[in-house]
């Protein structure tokens with residue numbers, strides 16, 4: 001019906017709709033009860049399976065762990081809706097005409113599907129079907145829950161081409177007060193988000209998105225989607241989520257388990273590359289993070305190979321078998337550049353041993369392969385290998401590079417200017433590589449060296465969040481871990497706060513080794529009220545001039561308050577009287593002072609290692625990235641800006657954490673860019 005408007009309505013139990021909504025709701029509640037009972041039966045069945053049938057002890061252990069995982073994945077969380085949608089389909093294929101879409105498959109004793117996993121191909125229509133393209137769906141039904149109880153439903157007729165208007169259930173979900181860790185968005189994934197979630201495993205996707213557009217949520221759901229769709233392959237190769245810090249990991253930690261995915265590693269770059277954190281001048285860190293260091297490190301490593309001046313003499317009985325110096329030089333030359341460093345060492349020993357065996361044969365002996373191994377391990381061969389192709393650790397090589405100017409010049413060649421080479425030098429050199437204290441930037445250099453020595457195994461898929469903050473060398477390190485797989489790269493060019501923050505996603509993909517990756521954008525904000533987002537966006541021309549101003553789905557009139565000379569305890573007290581979480585985001589140097597100022601109120605300082613039990617948290621500005629709170633109180637923006645070189649970008653991050661209200665408290669004048 002052209003022009004016909006049909007807004008979906010939420011029908012409550014009390015409704016007197018002629019279609020009998022009370023009866024519909026009762027029937028849907030019955031389907032929920034039946035599905036719950038079936039899930040319990042599936043779990044009981046999984047629990048009854050025994051690993052004893054496996055032949056040996058190792059197989060038994062593996063089978064038992066698989067069974068345990070299956071049982072864990074089948075747990076019913078009474079507060080989490082088992083299904084959230086229903087599709088009534090036109091039919092014409094061999095799939096059921098009514099499908100319930102939920103977090104996992106549930107079937108009854110006769111294998112009839114009661115709930116279909118949201119990741120199954122047939123569920124795609126739940127997220128993508130529209131009156132313009134109904135995808136075979138006549139009616140989409142969304143369910144509203146209160147606690148674990150099904151209390152409402154909302155119908156969207158798709159077959160007659162009319163406009164269906166906004167979903168009230170989606171609006172309620174976005175408006176709900178935030179408490180505790182991040183939740184999944186499986187019931188309300190939007191069509192453009194769904195496109196990213198369901199992109200194929202082979203495809204690397206890079207998502208630019210303003211604060212609160214759902215990048216993190218989309219990355220986590222894509223991981224869950226890929227695990228479901230390529231279960232066996234990814235169980236072997238693995239999926240990993242890399243986030244900016246431990247506070248963020250703790251915030252997102254329950255999303256994947258809630259979707260039944262319990263075997264995904266979630267870590268930080270430091271967790272992956274080594275928790276090195278020696279302080280470092282940002283200027284030095286920037287050089288160390290530059291991809292030009294890759295060539296410097298490669299040269300630094302291979303400079304350790306010494307031109308062979310002597311051959312090998314292997315004595316057996318009365319005979320002395322010789323490999324001449326020029327032959328050793330030929331072997332070394334042929335191995336250089338064709339192998340990684342450590343396998344090269346082993347190959348050199350084997351090639352020398354092979355030459356010795358050839359000499360033995362020339363003398364009429366008939367040595368077998370075991371003799372070759374013994375010769376390769378013999379003292380004269382080992383001595384030569386150690387002299388020519390020495391055993392090294394990444395730390396030894398980097399220690400030499402950062403402390404020996406002549407060696408550094410040889411390794412750097414023209415890749416680094418004389419000034420950059422000078423900057424790389426440790427101000428106070430460490431006596432040995434064993435006592436050296438490494439910085440976060442060094443961790444990526446050590447990882448690069450490790451890979452030059454021994455190949456780093458690749459995972460099947462990597463999700464990298466806040467990727468704008470990674471250095472080129474860190475991206476290379478992550479790229480190694482997905483070189484035989486793919487990646488989901490998430491970030492916002494405006495939220496870059498490190499000395500090496502990127503200004504181009506193409507460059508990020510390049511350094512990640514995923515040049516073919518597709519850059520896409522999410523533009524609609526689900527977190528920050530419009531008024532607050534517009535306020536924060538005043539900073540954009542200074543921090544990311546190329547980016548369009550972000551848009552918010554949520555008007556949030558009256559959500560912004562700027563209070564010169566306001567009292568933090570007063571504002572915090574007012575926030576405590578309302579619903580939801582409260583983050584008092586402060587310059588790192590003021591954490592103690594503000595915590596003392598709040599002494600009368602129950603509160604805690606954000607601790608990445610323990611879950612937040614308090615509703616009121618003091619959050620250091622540098623840990624706020626990726627987090628959100630219902631009510632955000634930002635203390636002294638000028639100090640947040642002054643604390644670091646990219647302080648304005650930090651302030652942008654901090655101002656965009658609010659779901660319901662933002663209060664800015666300042667004694668000092670506001671930064672000019674914000675006051676404008």
Ligand SMILES: Nc1ncnc2c1ncn2[C@@H]1O[C@H](COP(=O)(O)OP(=O)(O)OP(=O)(O)O)[C@@H](O)[C@H]1O
Nearest residue numbers: 185188189190211212213214215216217526527626
């Ligand atoms: N489709 C959706 N339905 C309901 N809520 C959503 C949806 N998409 C995102 N959200 C919610 O919006 C908030 C912001 O999402 P998320 O943290 O993923 O954004 P982000 O783009 O990573 O933000 P930032 O750049 O600030 O870290 C979260 O509370 C998330 O659950």
